[in-house]
Amino acid sequence: MSLVTLRELLKDAQERNYAVGAFNTNNMEIIQAIIEAAEEERSPVILQASQGGLKYAGLEYIVAMVEVAAKNATVPVALHLDHGTSFEQIVKCVRAGFSSVMFDGSKHPLEDNIQKTAKVIEVAQAAGLSVEAELGKIGGTEDDITVSEEDAMMTNPEEAKYFVEKTNVDALAIAIGTAHGPYKGQPKLDFDRLKTIRSLVSTPLVLHGASGVGEDSIRKAIELGITKINIDTDIRQAFTRGVQDVTNNKPEEFDPRKILGPAKEEMKEIVKQKMRLFGCSNKA
Ligand SMILES: O=C(CO)COP(=O)(O)O
Ligand SMILES: O=C[C@H](O)COP(=O)(O)O
Numbered sequence: 001m002s003l004v005t006l007r008e009l010l011k012d013a014q015e016r017n018y019a020v021g022a023f024n025t026n027n028m029e030i031i032q033a034i035i036e037a038a039e040e041e042r043s044p045v046i047l048q049a050s051q052g053g054l055k056y057a058g059l060e061y062i063v064a065m066v067e068v069a070a071k072n073a074t075v076p077v078a079l080h081l082d083h084g085t086s087f088e089q090i091v092k093c094v095r096a097g098f099s100s101v102m103f104d105g106s107k108h109p110l111e112d113n114i115q116k117t118a119k120v121i122e123v124a125q126a127a128g129l130s131v132e133a134e135l136g137k138i139g140g141t142e143d144d145i146t147v148s149e150e151d152a153m154m155t156n157p158e159e160a161k162y163f164v165e166k167t168n169v170d171a172l173a174i175a176i177g178t179a180h181g182p183y184k185g186q187p188k189l190d191f192d193r194l195k196t197i198r199s200l201v202s203t204p205l206v207l208h209g210a211s212g213v214g215e216d217s218i219r220k221a222i223e224l225g226i227t228k229i230n231i232d233t234d235i236r237q238a239f240t241r242g243v244q245d246v247t248n249n250k251p252e253e254f255d256p257r258k259i260l261g262p263a264k265e266e267m268k269e270i271v272k273q274k275m276r277l278f279g280c281s282n283k284a
């Protein structure tokens with residue numbers, strides 16, 4: 001199957017009240033783990049790469065591997081740029097064959113964010129891609145920039161309404177208390193804020209920083225209108241567990257296939273669990 005757009009995937013998710021998992025990837029084993037999990041769960045899936053991920057693996061490698069995965073898949077697959085902040089990088093992704101991009105303008109004042117997002121939408125939607133934007137600052141680290149808890153700023157519902165009216169964006173990432181990276185304790189999500197945003201905005205809503213968020217909170221967020229959920233840290237930790245299991249127990253092992261293979265299985269299991277939790281299993 002050829003790549004699909006966010007708009008196509010999230011429209012069905014809204015209609016059937018589930019969320020689609022968006023999983024970050026930086027290499028072949030992570031791509032394979034995610035795609036195999038999607039096939040076994042009969043789940044639509046979003047594979048996403050950040051600017052740092054593209055820098056590490058190479059844009060052409062990521063596109064080529066995901067295109068091969070999508071071609072052989074029997075479930076719908078989207079390839080999405082995560083937290084794009086550079087217009088040039090976004091244009092490169094559009095040209096390279098991505099089916100969706102995020103423009104992360106959350107660090108700009110509202111009107112600047114709107115204007116920059118509109119510029120990305122003009123280029124990306126003209127090429128048939130979907131665009132995700134962000135309003136409100138999510139804590140944690142993205143692109144090596146760390147946003148402290150006090151600087152993280154929850155999304156203002158009225159601003160969200162104004163933003164989507166001005167931009168007609170395909171998906172909106174909102175800040176309701178999550179943060180990128182591992183949590184020290186259980187994050188407390190502002191569900192009242194999510195409910196108010198949902199009452200004002202019909203655009204599909206995106207939850208970043210979802211690794212480590214409790215299952216009940218995830219279910220409630222989906223119930224209240226979240227339809228794309230981003231997972232990176234849980235995959236990184238599964239990868240590391242898999243590698244360390246081998247290197248700690250079989251220090252003599254030097255065949256990368258015997259070290260990365262178990263890591264792939266660990267990641268696949270985590271992704272399958274997330275798909276069941278998000279309700280996207282059996283929705284392909
Ligand atoms: O938001 C994310 C990617 O954009 C991932 O968040 P986590 O670090 O919680 O996995
Ligand atoms: O934004 C957070 C994602 O997990 C991507 O992180 P990264 O920029 O380290 O690749």
Ligand SMILES: [Zn+2]
Nearest residue numbers: 104106134138
């Ligand atoms: Zn951001």
Ligand SMILES: [Zn+2]
Nearest residue numbers: 180208209230
């Ligand atoms: Zn994110």
